[in-house]
Amino acid sequence: MKLKFIFLSLFLFVQSVQAELYIEIREGSDSALPIAIVPFANKSGSAVPYDVSRIIANDLQRSGDFDALSTSKMLSLPEQYDQIHFRDWRLLGQKYVLIGQLKYSAYTKKYEISYELIDVLTQQRVLGEVLSSGSKGLRKLAHKISDAVYEEITGVRGVFSTKIAYITLKQLTKNKQEYRLFVSDADGQNAHMIFKSHEPMLSPSWSNDGQHLAYVSFHTGRPAIYIQHVKSSHQRKVTSFKGLNSAPMWSPDDASLVMTLSKDGNAEIYTYDLATNALNRLTNHYGIDTEASWSPNGKEVVFTSDRSGRPQVYRMNIKDKVPERLTFVGKYNARPRFSKDGESLYYVHQSNGGFHIAAIDMKTSEQQVLTSTSLDESPSLSPNGRMIMYSTLRGNSSVLAVVSVDGGAKYFLPSDSGDVREPAWSPFLN
Amino acid sequence: MKKISATKTNNQTKIALLLDALKAIFKAKDKRFLLASVLLHIVLFSMLLISWQNSEPVKISSIPNSVQARVISLDELKALREKREAEQKKQIDKKNAQKKKQELKRKKELKRKKELKRKKELKRKELKKKKAREKKQEAKRKADEQKKIQIKKKQREKRLKEEQKKKEEERQKRERLEKIKQEKEQVKRQEREQRLLEKMQQAELETQRQFEAERVAKELSRQQRLSQEQELNEINKYKNLIRLKIKQQLHYPPKTKGLKVTVKVKLFSTGELASVTVIKSSGSQALDRAGLSAVRGVVKFPLPEDQALVDREFREIVMGFISP
Numbered sequence: 075m076k077l078k079f080i081f082l083s084l085f086l087f088v089q090s091v092q093a094e095l096y097i098e099i100r101e102g103s104d105s106a107l108p109i110a111i112v113p114f115a116n117k118s119g120s121a122v123p124y125d126v127s128r129i130i131a132n133d134l135q136r137s138g139d140f141d142a143l144s145t146s147k148m149l150s151l152p153e154q155y156d157q158i159h160f161r162d163w164r165l166l167g168q169k170y171v172l173i174g175q176l177k178y179s180a181y182t183k184k185y186e187i188s189y190e191l192i193d194v195l196t197q198q199r200v201l202g203e204v205l206s207s208g209s210k211g212l213r214k215l216a217h218k219i220s221d222a223v224y225e226e227i228t229g230v231r232g233v234f235s236t237k238i239a240y241i242t243l244k245q246l247t248k249n250k251q252e253y254r255l256f257v258s259d260a261d262g263q264n265a266h267m268i269f270k271s272h273e274p275m276l277s278p279s280w281s282n283d284g285q286h287l288a289y290v291s292f293h294t295g296r297p298a299i300y301i302q303h304v305k306s307s308h309q310r311k312v313t314s315f316k317g318l319n320s321a322p323m324w325s326p327d328d329a330s331l332v333m334t335l336s337k338d339g340n341a342e343i344y345t346y347d348l349a350t351n352a353l354n355r356l357t358n359h360y361g362i363d364t365e366a367s368w369s370p371n372g373k374e375v376v377f378t379s380d381r382s383g384r385p386q387v388y389r390m391n392i393k394d395k396v397p398e399r400l401t402f403v404g405k406y407n408a409r410p411r412f413s414k415d416g417e418s419l420y421y422v423h424q425s426n427g428g429f430h431i432a433a434i435d436m437k438t439s440e441q442q443v444l445t446s447t448s449l450d451e452s453p454s455l456s457p458n459g460r461m462i463m464y465s466t467l468r469g470n471s472s473v474l475a476v477v478s479v480d481g482g483a484k485y486f487l488p489s490d491s492g493d494v495r496e497p498a499w500s501p502f503l504n
Numbered sequence: 505m506k507k508i509s510a511t512k513t514n515n516q517t518k519i520a521l522l523l524d525a526l527k528a529i530f531k532a533k534d535k536r537f538l539l540a541s542v543l544l545h546i547v548l549f550s551m552l553l554i555s556w557q558n559s560e561p562v563k564i565s566s567i568p569n570s571v572q573a574r575v576i577s578l579d580e581l582k583a584l585r586e587k588r589e590a591e592q593k594k595q596i597d598k599k600n601a602q603k604k605k606q607e608l609k610r611k612k613e614l615k616r617k618k619e620l621k622r623k624k625e626l627k628r629k630e631l632k633k634k635k636a637r638e639k640k641q642e643a644k645r646k647a648d649e650q651k652k653i654q655i656k657k658k659q660r661e662k663r664l665k666e667e668q669k670k671k672e673e674e675r676q677k678r679e680r681l682e683k684i685k686q687e688k689e690q691v692k693r694q695e696r697e698q699r700l701l702e703k704m705q706q707a708e709l710e711t712q713r714q715f716e717a718e719r720v721a722k723e724l725s726r727q728q729r730l731s732q733e734q735e736l737n738e739i740n741k742y743k744n745l746i747r748l749k750i751k752q753q754l755h756y757p758p759k760t761k762g763l764k765v766t767v768k769v770k771l772f773s774t775g776e777l778a779s780v781t782v783i784k785s786s787g788s789q790a791l792d793r794a795g796l797s798a799v800r801g802v803v804k805f806p807l808p809e810d811q812a813l814v815d816r817e818f819r820e821i822v823m824g825f826i827s828p
Contacts, residue, residue: 229790
């Protein structure tokens, strides 16, 4: 009897479970998440050197994951929680509201920013913090808030506080030009030069600790690979073999570099142990093998090779050194970069008479062209794997551009430094 | 004298007889014939009277008797003589009497004629009156008769009509009865045929019933299936509408590809959200929050008009958000 009752209860439970309607949703809105960044109330008593809330709104907007509401469309500008009219924000279709205040302490000579992120639908405070900084650090604070908001909502760490490195070419005179290596905030602001040369500079690459940059410079008259400490600007030559010394890329553990050398007569892929200075040749083919980068786990490299007659992307395990061709669509596929999860590969793809940034799914081998600009080159993935920065031709100048990995968000980084090339996105910087 | 008296008596008797006859005649039922005969006699008598008055008096001549001889005795002769004499005397007396009588008769006749003329005149007048009366009577009679005839005719017509009516009624009744009879027969025949037909159809019906039962069962099943399909279509329709609404509100966080959060949504019958809870986390707080937020972002969920269907299917919905 007891057993029957148990079975009956179980049956009724199963029935009740089955009776519930189930709806599976695999698609989301094509639009970005609406968020209102209310201008922070200035309680400092004087003008603030940076519009913090504007920087935050721009950061989130550029990410492609958020759609920041224009201030002119806001029905009110609450400074604190109890001033929020949730019905208004809901009517405006906003999911979140960010409010904040900015104060200045004459005693510490620092600005204090307090902010709150409110979920409009639940009317709950989901994030809040008080940060302080000097006036020069306000921009950094703004990026920090952007990162926190981005991570709180998306679960993905924001890259607004990261840096980018890039090389500019400035024509000084008719016969004199200057190559400069810059490091700036991820939004292109706050740039400062760390090295310059009248000879070409190529392929900057951030170490994974964010402390060093490896790059190729011809400033000695021949190509050599250098490592430079970003803050101290201390530079160290790594390789300067005869022939090509190019395309250095830090291994995930920063213990070695993968690079292209032609010291043996042909452009081949090598790894270079930074501790022992040992080289390990990975490729051995009469075709040109170059532009190698590491897989996230550091066990594989992908590179460009024309061994098939045309530049295509190959993969190779650094132990067995057996190349595997990965790209088959198009005549030109080069400069591959793994996604952070290793599931996608981004590279330069030639199609429709132009060079574009494309992605290939490593499982399905489906290719997606992400950009519509032409002469795209040097893709570099953001540390959170959400954005790709690359250089492209805009007008008569080369500029930096960003595209989201799904191709949804695109923007250019303004520059007044001439041609801008060879971007490299830093890792997270603490 | 006696002889005359006798004759007179005889005549009176005849007249009496005649009168009796007339009376008898008068007693006759058919007065028309009586009247006609009287008139005829009157006419004849008048003609006779007229002709008699205009003719010369008739001369009475003695007609010689032929001699007949017979032997008779003296007594007889004497008797005969006496008789003859008596007879002669009688004859003379008679002649005298006759003369007197004739005179008297003549006077009487004259008187009678006068009287007769008077009577005749009177009679003529009476006759005229009578004729007029009779004519009137006749007219009246005729009118009465005509009236009677008319009445009779009417009666006859009425009777005829009644008879016709009666006949018609009888005919109709007969026809009705006949019809009823025919109908009854028809009904009986039809019943017989029907019974036969029913018997004939019984077997077929039995087969058809089986087929029909199967068909009905199939149809019922089909209708149930259709109904279920319709309901399923309705459910799917609103599932899609809800999915669309959710989709508009859903912003999958990055880097959650393949992760799934399952939430239970409770709705009011109006389509408004009662509650939403995570029943199986995706492991990503962002995705869990995105699912909840998407549900909360729908102001009113689209629901079918059928409240029973809403109560049965849509009051509690489990939603699985699988990040693409």
